[in-house]
Amino acid sequence: MLVQCGRDRARQARSGSSANRQDTAAVTRSLPADRRIRYVLAAYVASGSADGFLPVVLSFAVLRLTGSPGRLGLVLACQSTAALLLTLAGGLAGDRFPRGRILTGSLAVRAAAATALAATLLTSTASFPLLLTMAAAYGCADGFFGPASTALLPDIVPRVKLAPANALLGGTTSTATIASPAIAGVIVAVLGPGAGFAVQAAVLAIAAGAVTAARLPGCPCPAPPRQDAPFRQAARTRSASSRQDGPSSPGSGGSGCSPGNGLCSPW
Numbered sequence: 001m002l003v004q005c006g007r008d009r010a011r012q013a014r015s016g017s018s019a020n021r022q023d024t025a026a027v028t029r030s031l032p033a034d035r036r037i038r039y040v041l042a043a044y045v046a047s048g049s050a051d052g053f054l055p056v057v058l059s060f061a062v063l064r065l066t067g068s069p070g071r072l073g074l075v076l077a078c079q080s081t082a083a084l085l086l087t088l089a090g091g092l093a094g095d096r097f098p099r100g101r102i103l104t105g106s107l108a109v110r111a112a113a114a115t116a117l118a119a120t121l122l123t124s125t126a127s128f129p130l131l132l133t134m135a136a137a138y139g140c141a142d143g144f145f146g147p148a149s150t151a152l153l154p155d156i157v158p159r160v161k162l163a164p165a166n167a168l169l170g171g172t173t174s175t176a177t178i179a180s181p182a183i184a185g186v187i188v189a190v191l192g193p194g195a196g197f198a199v200q201a202a203v204l205a206i207a208a209g210a211v212t213a214a215r216l217p218g219c220p221c222p223a224p225p226r227q228d229a230p231f232r233q234a235a236r237t238r239s240a241s242s243r244q245d246g247p248s249s250p251g252s253g254g255s256g257c258s259p260g261n262g263l264c265s266p267w
Contacts, residue, residue: 036156039214041169044149046207047107048173050114050200051142052180054079057196058135060188061121066128079135086143094148099155100216102148104208109141111204114197121194155217 055076062072093102113134120126157165188196 034156036214036216037165039210040152040156040216041172043103043107043207043210043214044169044173045176046203046210047145047149048177049180049183050110050203050207052177053184053196053200053203054138056181056184057188057193057200058131060196061117061126061193062128062131064193065126065131071128075132075135078132079139082136082139083143083146086140087146090144091147091151093144094151098217099148099152100211100214102144103152103211103216106141106145106148107204107208107211110138110145111201111208113138113141114201114204118194118197118201121192121197152216156214 058075058079059072062075063069066072090102117126117131117134120130153165153169154162184196184200187199
């Protein structure tokens, strides 16, 4: 009997896990039906692809212009350091300002930087200071994008769909980031780094258009109220009331010491 009971429990556990997997798959398939999620997904994939383009195209551009591995390391370090330092500021901005506007502004700045690099490289007017400046500008804008994109999802996805939405966006964005360097390498090898930056600028412009079309919420969602908020409010009210009333004196009514209510009686 014990063996049969154990088998029944194992079958129930397997059936429960299978049902959970089916529910998760159904929720994941239903996510693209939401217009905002479709546009946000397209924007995140395009942004990830552009970030995958950057190190490949920028490396070829610096080496073609200067031929110095040391200057290449300086440019890449400048871009990554700017992104890292601005991440904290991006998180603070995402908590205080509309996240959709932060994403659009970040994508627009990065597209402008890529456009400037494409134009100067295609016209043979690029210089090392320009490459360094545009790499730093790209890194600063990228530092604002990451925190805002992470905090945006709970604003547009119900809580029950949050985990599948995170998996969908994270998986597709990671795939695009991994696949895009190979595409960038082919473009640079055939057409040169200027064309690579032009393609990157177009991808970022598409991402900015997708964020705009999504019509994201104007303000960050307020933090949920604390569970102990009513008790804390009642405690503050009692404290304020006691300060206004002052200490009670013997013979006064209420909770003071008076012979009539027996509080002063030693018995």
